[in-house]
Amino acid sequence: MFRGGSPHDGHHPPGGRRVPAVSPRGRSLARALSSVLLAGLVACGEGGPPPPEFPGLEGPRGPTELTVAIEVTFTRDEAPVRVPRTVVIRLEGNSLSDDPVLLEAALEALAAGPTEEEEARGITSFFSEETSDLVREVTLVGDSASVDFRDLASVIPNVSSSAGSFLFLSELNGTVFGLPGIARVEYRMDGSCEAFWSFLQRSCQEVRRPADA
Structure with missing residues (x-):
């Protein structure tokens, strides 16, 4: 027998203390909170890898192969x-911040030169199939890059003129600074900054990202 109020007010356990009934809305909220807590416990379980820095990229459990769309810089009508x-x-x-692999891939794509189809559209370059193996070493520390080439003089002629060196550097700088996060680059040839810039009849220098890049 119910005393005072309707059957929906609750029930009386032993001792006479009333326990409030839980509404359907309250039950739904409780189930949702339980699901969130369970997911949090699973995500924080011992031994699990940290969340990936990039979508679709697993944690540091071995090399990950990625296909990336980039741009390289060539020349057409005497302009980059x-x-x-x-x-x-x-x-x-799981981070590209200190890994030079993308910059190295971009420079290797540049060193391979334009395709036949691109050449048919008037695109030219000092780089070609003959220069495809010129990239010797690429390093990246923070936002500072270093690019070391093999002997350029033996395979790339006519670069020492003012126009030639301008276009050559435009292709290099455009490709390097076409990638985000690089503020400066030092070019070398066979490990020497002086040798690289002497090839262009200039003095050793560090190239900084242009304001409009």
Whole structure:
């Protein structure tokens, strides 16, 4: 028998203390909170990898192969022109911040030169199939890059003129600074900054990202 009020007011456990009934809305909220807490416990379980820094990229459990769309810079009508490329890179960790692999892939794509189809559209470059293996070493520390080439003089002629060196550097700088996060770059040839810039009849220097790049 119910005393005072309707059957929906609650029930009386032993001792006479009333326990409020839980509404359907309250039950739904309780179930939702339980699901969130359970998901949090699973995500924080021991031994689990940290969340990836990039979507679709797993934690540091071995090299990850990625296909990345980039741009390299060639020349058309005596002016720089950007050309799309797709490169495949192998990332050792889960961050590109200190890994030169993408910059190295971009420079290797540049060193391979334009395709026949691009040449038919008037795109030219000092780089070609003959220069495809010129990239010797690429390093990246923070936002500072270093690019070391093999002997350029033996395979790339006519660069020492003012117009030639301008276009050559435009292709290099356009490709390097076409990637985000790089503020400065030092070019070398066989490990020497002096040798690289002497090839262009200039003095050793560090190139900084242009304001409009």
